Amino acid sequence: MADRGLDQVLIYRYDRRKGTLTPNDPPLFNSTPGAGPRHLAFHSNGRILYELNEPGSTIGVLAYGAASEP
Numbered sequence: 001m002a003d004r005g006l007d008q009v010l011i012y013r014y015d016r017r018k019g020t021l022t023p024n025d026p027p028l029f030n031s032t033p034g035a036g037p038r039h040l041a042f043h044s045n046g047r048i049l050y051e052l053n054e055p056g057s058t059i060g061v062l063a064y065g066a067a068s069e070p
Helices: none
Strands: 008-015 020-030 037-042 048-053 059-063
Touching: 008 037
Parallel strands: none
Antiparallel strands: 008 020, 037 048, 048 059
């Protein structure tokens, strides 16, 4: 979840069996101060996350590695 005001991307784990979200460990990624993350989108390969930022109209590119599912 992108939080523009905090300049953070909040990270949650999804439990398919329970249908619940819990904070990940670590629970967040700190964006560049002032970047203002607004939207997130995964690449079709599922291993790259794009972070679209306001007000500077920048893009952050993050590597993603899913942990094994519960």
